[in-house]
Amino acid sequence: MNATLQAWVDSCAAMTKPDQVVWCDGSEQENERLIAEMVGAGTLEPLNPKKYPNSFLHRSNPNDVARTEHLTFICPSKPEDAGPTNNWMAPADAKAQLSALYAGCMKGRTMYVVPYCMGPLGSPLSKIGVEITDSPYVVANMRIMTRMGQAALDQLGGSDDFCRGLHSLGDLSPDRRFICHFPDTREIWSIGSGYGGNALLGKKCFALRIASVQGRDEMWMAEHMLLLGIESPEGETSYVAAAFPSACGKTNLAMLVPPESQQKQGWKVWTIGDDIAWMRKGPDGRLWAINPEAGFFGVAPGTSMKTNPNAMLTFNRNSIFTNVAVTDDGCPWWEGMGGDPPAHATDWQGRSWTPESKDKAAHPNSRYTTPASQCPSIHPKFDDPQGVPISAILFGGRRARTAPLVYESFDWNHGVFVGSAMASETTAAQTGAVGVVRRDPMAMLPFCGYNMGDYWKHWLKMGEHVPTMPKVFHVNWFRTDENGKFIWPGYGENVRVLRWIVERCKNGKGNTQAAETPIGFVPHSADIDAEGLPIDKKTVEGLLSVDREVWKGEAEQVGTFHQEFGAKLPAELPKQLDALKKRLG
Ligand code: OXD
Numbered sequence: 001m002n003a004t005l006q007a008w009v010d011s012c013a014a015m016t017k018p019d020q021v022v023w024c025d026g027s028e029q030e031n032e033r034l035i036a037e038m039v040g041a042g043t044l045e046p047l048n049p050k051k052y053p054n055s056f057l058h059r060s061n062p063n064d065v066a067r068t069e070h071l072t073f074i075c076p077s078k079p080e081d082a083g084p085t086n087n088w089m090a091p092a093d094a095k096a097q098l099s100a101l102y103a104g105c106m107k108g109r110t111m112y113v114v115p116y117c118m119g120p121l122g123s124p125l126s127k128i129g130v131e132i133t134d135s136p137y138v139v140a141n142m143r144i145m146t147r148m149g150q151a152a153l154d155q156l157g158g159s160d161d162f163c164r165g166l167h168s169l170g171d172l173s174p175d176r177r178f179i180c181h182f183p184d185t186r187e188i189w190s191i192g193s194g195y196g197g198n199a200l201l202g203k204k205c206f207a208l209r210i211a212s213v214q215g216r217d218e219m220w221m222a223e224h225m226l227l228l229g230i231e232s233p234e235g236e237t238s239y240v241a242a243a244f245p246s247a248c249g250k251t252n253l254a255m256l257v258p259p260e261s262q263q264k265q266g267w268k269v270w271t272i273g274d275d276i277a278w279m280r281k282g283p284d285g286r287l288w289a290i291n292p293e294a295g296f297f298g299v300a301p302g303t304s305m306k307t308n309p310n311a312m313l314t315f316n317r318n319s320i321f322t323n324v325a326v327t328d329d330g331c332p333w334w335e336g337m338g339g340d341p342p343a344h345a346t347d348w349q350g351r352s353w354t355p356e357s358k359d360k361a362a363h364p365n366s367r368y369t370t371p372a373s374q375c376p377s378i379h380p381k382f383d384d385p386q387g388v389p390i391s392a393i394l395f396g397g398r399r400a401r402t403a404p405l406v407y408e409s410f411d412w413n414h415g416v417f418v419g420s421a422m423a424s425e426t427t428a429a430q431t432g433a434v435g436v437v438r439r440d441p442m443a444m445l446p447f448c449g450y451n452m453g454d455y456w457k458h459w460l461k462m463g464e465h466v467p468t469m470p471k472v473f474h475v476n477w478f479r480t481d482e483n484g485k486f487i488w489p490g491y492g493e494n495v496r497v498l499r500w501i502v503e504r505c506k507n508g509k510g511n512t513q514a515a516e517t518p519i520g521f522v523p524h525s526a527d528i529d530a531e532g533l534p535i536d537k538k539t540v541e542g543l544l545s546v547d548r549e550v551w552k553g554e555a556e557q558v559g560t561f562h563q564e565f566g567a568k569l570p571a572e573l574p575k576q577l578d579a580l581k582k583r584l585g
C-alpha cells in the first residue's frame with residue numbers, strides 16, 4: 001500500500017463524505033459494472049449493438065458542454081507566476097473557497113479512486129496521476145483516455161511522485177464551478193463540471209497545465225501538439241509534432257489519409273497522437289516524443305468518411321459519445337457526418353429532431369471518446385516507451401491572408417518567435433466577430449500552467465539543451481480568395497506540404513530548395529507536388545506569396561502582444577521582432 005496515496009484519499013473522503021470509496025483496477029468486469037449502473041441510472045444509453053458494438057451515448061447537463069476558461073485558475077503563490085494570460089487565485093484562497101464547496105459534496109455518492117499513467121507503461125517519459133471523482137462517466141472515459149487502474153498503481157509503487165486530482169460534479173452549477181491548478185504541489189481541484197477538459201483531469205489539467213511546469217523544472221516539454229509519422233516511398237518514416245489552436249483540424253491532420261495519387265507514389269501517414277505531446281532529449285541528442293494519452297477525445301461534428309475516415313473507423317466500437325444526436329435505429333449522428341440527414345432523430349438534449357428543426361441535432365462541441373489502439377493508422381510505436389524522434393515542429397492557425405501555405409523558420413530561436421506570434425482568426429463557428437485575430441502562442445494559451453514569458457524562456461533554453469532540435473515550420477491551410485473561399489483543398493492533400501517539410505529536414509541532403517523571404521524559407525512552387533490538384537501553378541505561387549505590407553502590420557501587432565509580458569518577455573523575442581522588421585524594410 002502507498003501510504004502517501006492512502007492518506008490523501010482519506011483526507012479527500014473526510015472532506016467530501018462519500019457513501020463508499022471504490023479503488024478502480026481498470027478491469028473489464030469493473031468497466032462492465034460501471035456501464036451497467038449508468039445505463040440503469042439513465043446517464044448512459046446503449047447504441048445500436050450491431051453498428052456500434054459496446055458503445056454508449058451520454059447527454060450532459062446543457063450548461064456543461066465545453067471547457068470554461070473563465071472558471072479555470074492557475075494558483076502558484078505569486079500572481080506573476082501565472083502571468084497575464086491565466087486567471088490567478090492565491091492557493092490558500094482557492095483551497096478555502098473550494099473546500100467549502102467540497103464539504104460533504106459526495107454524500108449519497110460513490111468516490112472512485114482512479115490511478116492512471118500518462119504515457120506508455122514503463123516509459124521514462126511517463127508520469128502517474130490519481131484522480132478522485134464522484135462521476136462514473138469520468139471513470140469510464142479515463143479508462144479509454146489513459147492507461148488506468150492496477151497497472152498504474154503498480155508503476156507508482158510506494159512513490160509519492162504523482163499528480164493529485166480531486167474532482168466532483170458538485171451541483172453542476174456554473175456559479176459553483178472551478179478548475180484550479182496548484183503547480184507548486186502538482187494538485188488539481190475541479191468541481192461543478194463533468195465535461196472532458198474540466199473533468200478528465202489527466203488531459204488538459206495534468207498533461208498540459210501541471211506537466212508544462214514539470215517540464216520547465218525537469219528540462220522537457222509538455223505541448224498541445226499532435227504527433228504523426230510520414231512514410232516515404234523508400235519506407236523511411238519521419239516524425240512531426242504540430243500545434244494548432246482548437247478548430248483548425250488537428251485531429252484530421254493527425255489521421256490524414258493521402259489522396260489516391262499520393263498513395264500510389266508510396267506515401268503514407270501514421271498517427272501517434274492527436275492532442276498532446278511530451279518531449280525530451282534522447283540519448284542521441286535528438287528530441288523524442290510520446291503521446292501521453294491512450295485515446296482520442298475528438299469533436300464529432302464535421303467528422304465524416306470524407307474529412308476523417310480513420311476517425312470514423314476508430315469510434316465505431318467500444319466508444320462513448322457525448323451530446324451527439326441519435327438516429328431512430330440507435331446510431332450516433334451529427335451535422336457534417338456526410339450523406340442525407342436522418343428523417344427523424346433525437347437531438348443532443350433528448351428532444352425529437354427533423355431536418356426542418358431550427359436547432360442543430362448534435363451540440364457543436366459534441367465528442368467521441370475512443371481507444372487510440374483502434375485507429376487504422378495508429379503507428380506501431382504509439383505504445384513504445386522510448387517514443388519517436390521528432391524531425392519537424394509545425395505551428396499553424398487560420399489566417400485568411402497573412403501566412404503563406406508553409407514557411408520554414410531560419411533557426412530554433414526564430415522558430416520560438418514564430419510560435420510566440422501564432423494566431424488564428426475567429427470563424428462563424430465561434431461567438432463574437434468573425435475574422436478577429438486571437439493570439440494563441442504555441443496553441444498553449446488556455447493550457448500553459450505558468451507565465452507564458454517564462455514558457456518562451458524555457459523553449460529557448462531547450463534549444464541549447466537539445467543538440468539536434470527539430471526544424472520549425474508554420475503552415476496555413478486557410479488562405480482565402482477575394483470571395484472568401486479557401487484556396488488550398490486541405491484535408492488529405494496536406495500530405496503534399498508534409499512532403500516538402502520532411503524533405504527540408506534532411507539537412508542539405510534533401511531535394512528541395514527554398515526561397516528566402518523576410519519571414520522565413522518558402523518553397524518554390526515547383527517543389528510542391530500539385531499534380532492532379534484543381535489549382536494551377538499560379539494559384540500555388542499565390543498561396544506561397546508573402547505580402548510585405550500585411551506583414552508590417554502583423555509585426556506591429558506581435559510587438560504589442562509581446563509587451564503584455566513586461567519584464568518576463570525574454571530579450572530574444574524583441575530581438576527577433578526587430579530583425580523581422582528590418583528584413584521587411
Ligand atoms: C481539446 C481542445 O478539446 O483543445 O482538445 O479544446
Ligand code: MN
Nearest residue numbers: 224246275276
Ligand atoms: Mn486540444
